[in-house]
Amino acid sequence: MITNTKTMTIDEIYEQILESYFSGGLTDGEWMMSPNAVVKVFETECLKHGHRVADYTLYNHSLADECECHLEKLQDKFR
Numbered sequence: 601m602i603t604n605t606k607t608m609t610i611d612e613i614y615e616q617i618l619e620s621y622f623s624g625g626l627t628d629g630e631w632m633m634s635p636n637a638v639v640k641v642f643e644t645e646c647l648k649h650g651h652r653v654a655d656y657t658l659y660n661h662s663l664a665d666e667c668e669c670h671l672e673k674l675q676d677k678f679r
Contacts, residue, residue, distance in 0.1 A: 610656050613645045614663060621667055632674070635667035 608616070617638060620626050626633045626641065633641070639660045646656040 607649050608645075610646060610651055610659060613642065613649065613651075613656075614659055617642050617645065617663065618666055622670055632671060633667075635664040635671065638667045639664050 617626070621633070621638055624632070626638055628634070628637060642659070642663055643653075643656065647653075
């Protein structure tokens with residue numbers, strides 16, 4: 601997903617993942633990725649940038665919540 605070779609901070613990765621999700625850039629086929637799948641993408645990117653699991657796991661719940669809220673807003677919009 602993130603192709604930049606510079607090491608990004610966890611906060612930068614977090615923000616980039618959210619921006620991508622909110623703009624519809626993270627999908628599973630034709631559907632938005634589930635919040636849990638987005639967390640997996642986030643974890644993978646953190647590891648690629650040399651971050652330790654202990655450093656980014658505190659972000660996982662917040663990321664999943666942000667994605668869940670966005671997904672609910674989209675669902676409400678199209679009901």
